[in-house]
Amino acid sequence: MPTSTPWLRPDSATRYGSVSRLFHWTMAFCFALMFAAALAHFFAKDTPVYELLWPLHRPTGTLLMLLVVLRAAWALLHASQRPPHLSQAARLGHLALYALMLAVPCIGLLRQYGSARGFAPWGIPLMEARGEKIEWMTDLGRLLHGKLGWVLLACVLGHVAMALWHRRSGDTNVLPRMIGSGEAN
Ligand code: HEM
Ligand code: HEM
Numbered sequence: 001m002p003t004s005t006p007w008l009r010p011d012s013a014t015r016y017g018s019v020s021r022l023f024h025w026t027m028a029f030c031f032a033l034m035f036a037a038a039l040a041h042f043f044a045k046d047t048p049v050y051e052l053l054w055p056l057h058r059p060t061g062t063l064l065m066l067l068v069v070l071r072a073a074w075a076l077l078h079a080s081q082r083p084p085h086l087s088q089a090a091r092l093g094h095l096a097l098y099a100l101m102l103a104v105p106c107i108g109l110l111r112q113y114g115s116a117r118g119f120a121p122w123g124i125p126l127m128e129a130r131g132e133k134i135e136w137m138t139d140l141g142r143l144l145h146g147k148l149g150w151v152l153l154a155c156v157l158g159h160v161a162m163a164l165w166h167r168r169s170g171d172t173n174v175l176p177r178m179i180g181s182g183e184a185n
Contacts, residue, residue, distance in 0.1 A: 011078045015177050020082070023071040024178055027101075030064050035153050038146075058112065059121035065105035072098055083177045086166070093159060100152040104145065111141020 011017040016024065037053035037060075044050050075082070075098075085091040112119050114137025118129035167173045 011082045013081070013083055015181075016082065017078075019074060020078070021178060023067065023074065027064060027067055027071065030060050030067075031156065033060055034064070034149075035156075038149055038153075058108070058119070061105045061108050062121040062126070064101070065109060068098070068101040068105070072102070083174075086172055086174065090162070093155070093162070096155055097152075097159060100148060100155060104148050104152055107141055107145045107148065110137045111145055114138040114141065 007018075009015070009017045011020055033053065033056055036049075037057040040047065040050040040053050041057070085094070113127055114134035116130040116133045117127075118125070119127040163174055163178075165171075167175055
């Protein structure tokens with residue numbers, strides 16, 4: 001008799017569960033938008049692509065800040081039942097992704113707060129306009145936000161390349177841990 005696949009699968013030693021996958025792919029989609037907007041900001045200001053994407057940068061970045069906190073909490077709570085890291089390098093790579101996913105929007109939001117301008121992402125009033133700027137916050141943002149954002153992009157490209165390389169090299173194929181049934185082929 002065919003067995004039905006449970007709708008909500010937990011994390012296990014061979015695959016990430018439904019919640020982990022939902023976090024991973026929703027955030028991957030949002031990060032793709034963020035980097036497209038950042039690239040348009042850097043290379044193609046005053047083009048229709050920039051006009052379309054840049055207004056999404058701060059609201060989507062704020063949403064990502066919330067999602068990464070929830071995702072990190074989920075990962076910590078289920079650490080013992082998730083697929084093991086392939087190597088120490090993979091562990092450090094994932095740690096670096098988490099550190100940057102937290103630091104980049106956090107510094108963006110600090111800069112926004114320090115600017116003393118009001119901020120209402122997705123229409124939700126998060127920061128009120130004030131009189132006085134906070135210089136150290138805007139300076140920190142100017143110094144680090146964009147640079148660390150590009151470092152994060154480089155790490156994401158490395159992460160995707162490694163996932164594909166493991167599959168091609170005949171090493172453990174990690175893709176089924178995050179996509180599909182969880183059975184390596
Ligand atoms: C989650 C992730 C985020 C990523 C990956 C990200 C990435 C980037 C990158 C790579 C740049 C540089 C663009 C350039 O050099 O032209 C940038 C610029 C910028 N980001 Fe973000 N960002 C994020 C979140 C945020 C948030 C939450 C805010 C504010 C609420 C924000 C506000 C800005 C602003 C205002 C700039 C333009 C800075 C300037 O004109 O010098 N970002 N971001
Ligand atoms: C096409 C894009 C992507 C592919 C194919 C992909 C693939 C994968 C795979 C196969 C794993 C499991 C690796 C293992 O267990 O060794 C994984 C885990 C992970 N990925 Fe991605 N990924 C992509 C995009 C991203 C992006 C954009 C980020 C973050 C900015 C990211 C962050 C992570 C993290 C932190 C993990 C560890 C598991 C977790 O806590 O969620 N990935 N990814």
